[in-house]
Structures are given as structure tokens and as C-alpha cells.
Amino acid sequence: MESAIEVRALGKRFGSAVVLDGLDFSVAPGEIFGLLGPNGAGKTTTINILTTLLRADTGTACVDGIDVRREPEQVRRRIAVSGQSAAVDTTLTGAENVRLLARLSALGRRETERRVRELLDRFGLASAAEKSVASYSGGMRRRLDLALSLIVPPRVLFLDEPTTGLDPVSRRELWEAIRVMADEGTTVLLTTQYLEEADRLADRVGVLDAGRAVAIGTPSELKARVGAGVRLRDADGTIVRTVPTDGSVAGIRAAIDQLDARAGGTIDLHEPTLDDVYEALLGHATRTAERIAA
Secondary structure, eight states, X not given: OOOSEEEEEEEEEETTEEEEEEEEEEEOTTOEEEEEOOTTSSHHHHHHHHTTSSOOSXXXXXXXXXXXXXXXXXXXXXXXXXXXXXXOOTTSBHHHHHHXXXXXXXXXXXXXXXXXXXXXXXXXXXXXXXXXXXXXOHHHHHHHHHHHHTSSOOSEEEEESTTTTOOHHHHHHHHHHHHHHHHXXXXXXXXXXXXXXXXXXXXXXXXXXXXXXXXXXXXXXXXXXXXXXXXXXOTTSOEEEEEEOOSSHHHHHHHHHHHHTSOSOEEEEXXXXXXXXXXXXXXXXXXXXXXXXX
């Protein structure tokens, strides 16, 4: 089966700064693939190249089987993009935003009205269709932005940090909408700094650091590389120490033996998270200022 996205040895510099350094990954049709990494890892640059907004210096990239450098117009006809902020007109109503973009996309009047009703209903905005977007919450604007990207259903949807700045409830609503699109056959590539978002939403994750993919796999596969840890808590329940293990019985017993040297406290097993994967792969703990509730 041909990949929906194929990236091989992609390289990009801005002056003396190397942003992408031989990046490789592929995305299957209908898959949600998450690019995860710290600021400056190359996530947004990758999306900009795949959506034809930037040219790579080296390597190749194909979207829906089409080379982004050789046939950018053909690529643009097959994709939709939603950036880090909602690109909606706040002076119009929700329905007017959809109607305007539908007409600009050369849809007929009847098809336009059908898409207005369908998309606003699909993204939970039907009751606010005739309200000014200026009155919408951040989550409503992001859902409207996503609806606009689907006026002409894309083969591949690119989402650059789609839930930045949203509250936990709005994030979950957006996750549900993205999952429905993938279930209907749209390939989704998203970038995120939220580890829980990648864990819950992505079928596979590529961890980027300094322009390279340092690991690719399902969230479960990546966490299995780290293994469980054994934690010692003091009488107040505060974690005093965590000893990593390979998850085997022998490894857990050895970790407990190390903790037994400390008097008092309780011991429990710590299942690995993507935070632990980050620390193991990149050599440092992530700084996620906002956490999504478990």
C-alpha cells in the first residue's frame, strides 16, 4: 500500500541553523500520525514543507503519492491545513464563514448550503451558526477552523499544534472530531507539545529532536522501550525515589532491593508515560507547562 506521506532524508537550513537533518518517516492512509518534540525540533518546518509553504534543501517528500517539490499545485488540491491559531473571520457568523469559503471553493449554492448545515452540525456549532464568531469561545473557533478546512474533503489533513491554548474540555472535543475524520479515511498529521494528546490521539508517534526522528512507533511501543519503574513514597505520600526497570520480574525485584535500603515508606509500580520516553530518548525531562487531565 502506498504511503499517504513519505519523507526521506529531508534537510532544511535557515542560515547556519540546521532545522531538519535527514528526517525520515512515513504515514499510512487513514492514520493519525503525531510529530512530538520540543520547540525548535523541526515540527512546524516539516509541516510547512509538506504543505508546499517551504522548500526543502535536500531529500524528498511526497503527499498522496505526489512529490511536493515537483507538483505543488497537485499536492494543494489534496490537502487541508489548520495552523496554531484559528483562521476565521470574527466579523462574520459561523455560517457566514463556512458559506464564504464554500463559494470561494467554487461550490454551487445548493451544495454550499448543504455543507454549511453538515459541517456546523458535525462540529457542534449548529446552535451558534448565526452568532458572530467574535462571541465564540477559543474551542468553538478552533472547531470552526477545522470545519472550514473540510469544506472540500481533503485526502490529508495537517494540524499544527491544534489544541494550543484550549481548555481540557475543548481539547477533548477537538480530539473526538479529529478521530472521526480519521475513521472516515482522512490521513491526519499533527504536531503537538502535549504528551497526553499524542498518547490518546495518535496511532503512531514520531519523536523529533534537532531535526531528526529519534524514535517512531505507537505510544505503547515507545513506552515499552522505557519499562516500568518502582517508586518509593515517604509517609506523606511524596515520591522520594524512582528506580527504572526493564519491566521484567527480575528487574522489578532488583529495583525493590535498591529501595529496601531506605527505612520506612511504601513502594508502588510506576507505569511509563511519554514523559518517561522523552527523558529516556532526549536525555532530559520535558517541560509541559499545561497538563491534560488523565
